[in-house]
Each structure stands twice: as C-alpha cells, then as structure tokens.
Amino acid sequence: MPSLSLRTTDLPVRPLLPKEAGNSDPFVKRLQNHVSLTPSDFDALRAVIESEQPVKKRRDLVLDGYEFCKLCFVKDGYAARYKLLRNGKRQIVSFVLPGDVVGLPGSFLDRAAQSVIAVSDMNLRVCSLEAFVALCYARPQFALALTWLAVQEATIYAEHVIDIGRRSPTERLAHLLLEIHWRLTVIGIASESAFDLPFTQEMLSDALGLSVPHVNRTLSRLKAEGMICVDERHITFPDLRAIRLFAQFQPANPGRVPAPVPIRRQQMA
Amino acid sequence: MPSLSLRTTDLPVRPLLPKEAGNSDPFVKRLQNHVSLTPSDFDALRAVIESEQPVKKRRDLVLDGYEFCKLCFVKDGYAARYKLLRNGKRQIVSFVLPGDVVGLPGSFLDRAAQSVIAVSDMNLRVCSLEAFVALCYARPQFALALTWLAVQEATIYAEHVIDIGRRSPTERLAHLLLEIHWRLTVIGIASESAFDLPFTQEMLSDALGLSVPHVNRTLSRLKAEGMICVDERHITFPDLRAIRLFAQFQPANPGRVPAPVPIRRQQMA
DNA sequence: CGAAATTTTGATCACGTTCAACTTCAGTGG
C-alpha cells in the first residue's frame, strides 16, 4: 500500500513562490482570473506555503478513506482523482492539471472520498488547510477565490456526469478532450487548437465509463471522421468550432469575483 | 419557453428569515454545520435577502445558457439541475433539496451551464450574488461557509460520476436513494431509515443514465432482495447498514471550518 | 536488451435500450 501522506519534512525547503510568481505559477494565474491580488497579498500567500514537494509518477497523493488536511497547489505534472470499487473497477472522477488544488475537495471532508494518484512526476506547493483558512479570515478575497475554484470544480464534475450519463461514446470522448484542451489553454500550456494529452487510453476509459478497447475504437472513429488528428500523444483539432459544436462543449467561465465595494456605497446603487 | 428569471418585484415582500430562523431554516441549519454564527451575523444575513419567492411546480428557475446572478436559498420544495442534449436526452446532474442553493454553481459563471426546474411547489429566499459577496468581504465566515457548500456540492457530483460510470444499476439506484435519504436527514426531514421520495422514476432514470423501464425493474429488484420497502413514494430501508455496504455509500461529511484563530497565535502552535 | 505498459484488432455475448401496450390514479369539466 502506498504511503499515506506527504511528509513535509522530507526535503529541505526550496525557494517558495519566487518573485515572478505572478506570471509563472499556474495556481496564481488561476487565482488572478477571479480576484486582483496586491503585492502584500502575494507575500501573505507565500507565507502559508510550507514546502515544495516533488512527487514521483504513480505515487498516491491522497488515499480514499483517510484524513488528509493539506492543500497542494500543482506547480507542474498531472494526476487523477479516482475511486476503486468493490468489483475491482475504477472510476476516474477528474484529472488534476497544473494550477489545480489537490485536496479540493478531499481535505475539506473528515475523510477523503477519493484517492488521487500522480500520473506523471509532479511538483507541488503544500500548505495546511488550517493556515489557508487563517489567510482567508485575514484576507477574504482568498476565501472567495477558493469558492470560485470549488465552483469551477463542481462545474467540471457536472459536465462529466452529463458525458457519462447521456452522451454517446464519440461525443463523450470528444467532450473530454476538449475539456482538457481548454483547461490547458487557460494555464497557457496548450496552443489554440492542439495539445499534448498526458493520459493513457486506460485512464480515459476509466474517466468515461467505457472499456479500453471501446475508447480505442472511438478514438479511431474521431480520427476517421477528421475531427481530431493524433500523433503520438499530440492531439490536434483541425476545426475547433466544428468539434465543439459536435460535442456541445461550452467552456465554463467562472467570472471574476465582484469587487469589494464598501457596503455603504453598494446600498446606494 | 419558460420565463427566464425570477422577477423579485412580483410579490410584496414577506417577513424574511424570521427570528427563529436559527432553528427552522434549512439553509441556516446547513451553514451552522460549518461555522458558528452570532446574532449579528444573522442580522447581516437577513439584510442581504431581497425577497421570498413562491415558485410553481414545473417552472424553470434557471435556463441553460442564460446569465443568472441570484442566489436562491431553498426554504422548501424540490428541484432538479439538468441539461438537455441535442439528441433530446436529458441528464439530471443533481437534485436540489431544501437548504440547497439554486445558483450554485450557475450564478458564478458568465452563463449557466445547466437549467434548474422545480419538481414541486417551492419557496425560495432570494439574494443577489453581489450582495452576498459583499457580505463575505465584511464577514469572511460566510465566504468560507460558501466554500464548504461548494465543496460539498462537488463531492456529491463526484459520487454521481462514480455511480453512473462504474456502478451496476442496482448499486447505482441504491446509492442515489441513500444519498437523498442522507441529505434529507441532515436537514431533519427524514427519519433514521425511511423517507418520502420527492422524485418520479423518470427523474431517477435521467439522474442515473438509465431508461425508465430499467429503473422500474431495478427498483423491483431492490424490493425483491429486501433492501428497500416501497409504499407509494415512501421508501424504507429495513437494514440501513446492509444497503449502505452494498452500495458502498459513505456519507460525505464536510467538517467544520477551522476556527478563526488570530494569525499570531497560530504561528506559535 | 528484457520486461512491463500501452495500443490495437477480432469474436462473442449479455445487458440495458427501445418501442409498445396497458394499468392505475388524480384532476377536470361536461
């Protein structure tokens, strides 16, 4: 059984959230999609980060059923949230990309409801939930940004429910590929109509509720119909609009948090 | 096409969040599962509520693709979040129970990603997202409570993904019934091992990604195996532990928000 | 290089959909 939790004392502390973090760090980038952060906010955020953790491919980061109370901001690398069932089947609930938070939602529950496994080598920035909550009390914009992230998470899950429940296998796969592409675009590591798929067909099948052979055939079908081109793991959409229409994909855009208007002025409006 | 949004001027304003709200209102009850609220907090919450809205059965509260920027706290009644697909199929993403928030997650996006329809007559307490956010800036505990609610929402969705993706129809249906039972228990309108199901088999089928006849047969199967008893819409679990084990149902318990420790003391710990 | 993981292809079959008919029941108006 893989070890339960990250031991934050494993490694010497490295430079955390370097000065140019505003531009480079994918988590910060996502925060800034929702709220404006002052230099002082950056300092405060930097202060709650305990350590930077490298993680090896195939390591479990969170284990279903165990308590986990860290927030890990993914600096780079990929992971998957999944649940193993009694019958041996596995359902992948969502893919974790750079800028995502491992421990959202797991760390908010008394015990995690799913496991999270690294599907590539990763680098995480770790902080305790307690410290982050303290930050939220001091600077409510972080609490609101966190709400927005949680909402975005929920929205993605909702689309997965729709995919698996009622979309045909081709639509389903197309939709998932478009989702991944979109999320990679947001953090700036995909071009406008192509991306490198970091997941195997087995993972796709466990995410889509299909069998591996069927995912393979469905992938071929998308290729044959000219909706995608595949070279190794590099996926290109020859006509992005067309495939988005086909899969009914709408990028879910959680807007910005309304500005912190003083209550008094707001009541006048 | 049903009308887009609640017009908050339709009706004279009724008494909002009555004094005994602390005990009776299901939304307040859920908030208090996560944070402690002072009388002053109650006043502030009451102040952001614009109106109380009755809604008729079968009315759409939110329409997929349109902007919606209210938060509606469900006082009583039931609703369903769903998406209509091109092929005419419908996927229900989640059921909305008393104490839930219509507009979570819809109102946080530039345009709602799903529709919400009332499946019974309902009563809602409405406030604007903007006003609630202002409240969150002034009193961060509301922002954190909101985060916790969003996380809980995401957790429920994740279970739906697992249901639909990899659980057998019987497990799936059992799991959904247990989820509804559990959520009704939390707000105090279900007994320990029985509840009144507010949804039709057609809705269950659209939530589970199954056909209506199959839901019917699956329901019969659960009855035949003695896992549930059904009288009209009243469901009883003769052996709650057994069926929870069978469906691998774990009530997801989003704990309390860590107390607002002053930063200084926290660093000493 | 050898071993393991991943992708690809094929044949068979079970499960759940589809379609259709029928029942029951509540509400409504003649």
Add this chain to the structure above:
DNA sequence: CCACTGAAGTTGAACGTGATCAAAATTTCG
C-alpha cells in the same frame, strides 16, 4: 356522476451497443 385527459408506473419482446475475453503488435522504460 362519469367520461376524458395526462402523468406515472409496470410489463413484455426484440434489438443493438458496448463489455468481455483473448491475443498480437507496439512502445516505453528500467
């Protein structure tokens, strides 16, 4: 009071999709 309507639940027969199992081809990695 009864006929009519529409919603909800129930049952059966036929069909098709996608799972399952198996094996080979290919790639990745230690």
